[in-house]
Amino acid sequence: MSANNLKNLEVYFNLMLANGSSSLYRIVQEMQLFNSYNPGETFTADALAEKHGFKLVPTKVLCDTLVTMGLLETENDQFRLSNVMNLLKGNYKNLSDEYWAHLPTLLKTGAPFKKMDTVENSEMEYQVQVKSLEWMMTPCARLMVEKLSDNRELQVLDVGAGSGVWSFNFLYANPKAKVTLADWPAVLKVAKDTAEKTKISDRVTYIEGNFHQTDFGAERFDYATLGNVTHIQTPDENKSLFKKIAKVLKPGGKLIILDAYGKAPEGAMARALYQMGLTIRTVQGRVYLPHELEPWLKEAGFTSFEFQSLETVPYSMGMLIAKK
Ligand SMILES: C[S@@+](CC[C@H](N)C(=O)[O-])C[C@H]1O[C@@H](n2cnc3c(N)ncnc32)[C@H](O)[C@@H]1O
DSSP: OOHHHHHHHHHHHHHHHHHHHHHHHHHHHHTTTTTTOOTTOOBOHHHHHHHHTOOHHHHHHHHHHHHHHTSEEEETTEEEEOHHHHHTTTTTTTTTHHHHHTHHHHHHHOOOSOOTTSHHHHHHHHHHHHHHHHHHHHHHHHHHHHHHOOOSOOEEEEETOTTTHHHHHHHHHOTTOEEEEEEOHHHHHHHHHHHHHTTOGGGEEEEESOTTTSOOOSSOEEEEEEESOGGGSOHHHHHHHHHHHHHHEEEEEEEEEEESOOOOGGGHHHHHHHHHHHHHHOSSOOOOOHHHHHHHHHHTTOOEEEEEEOOSTTSOOEEEEEEO
């Protein structure tokens, strides 16, 4: 088979797999097949079939397929919902269907489904979103800290901190680190709650309000993080944010910009769909690539740059490290 034909076949299979798994997931949710099971509760395929009046063979095949998809777990012919399936009972059940359904309207009118990048909306929108972002970004945040491997007495500024996922992972890894989170007051409640629960509150301070207007204080930070923020700012807003951050970093201090611009090949689809989603839910959201950010960073006083992909789930993220 020619390389071209092989590529065609691969594209076809990828599409079939994506459609097959999303169809199965949707049907299971629409038919409410597992709604009555509590976390940890086990059941057999026979019991599931009897409960719904289904034929046994397709019920068993369905359960096995859902195990492969990671939605059920199995042991000795017993099944139970996986943690993800339990989570998908709540707000995330429809996997953002309403966003994708808006695409025809966006194409025709240019009007996004939501305007999450506007100052009027960001506090309310992100108050809801950042807890799930924490879950999604935790492996990347851990890997970032591991790659930096810096055990000094650190001061870290987390701008647009949300749940605090990026800076809190400095704290979890390094008992001598202290962090300052800048975000809206309503959003920072989520971070405060986590800090209480993980017993790190005494090493966290907060700068509440619009981060374009609040005071980041003196030149005292070793690191600043901007995680998933530059893509919801305009070029001018990014430039002024970089200048503001440069002023409070110590000489040699580093700004780490984290965004869906990693280079891991496994993350290609996640990156493309992320940009599509961003276009649907923002007025002008766009993932600025490192080579677009670097001139703005230079203008703000940063002198050297290093880029690393974060090769962990969701394989889409990368970090641009700009040194003052
Ligand atoms: C996409 S979230 C990223 C949160 C976190 N850094 C992460 O990666 O999970 C963007 C964050 O920036 C905050 N944000 C956006 N515009 C802001 C502004 N003008 N002032 C303060 N915070 C803002 C939002 O509230 C939100 O928490």
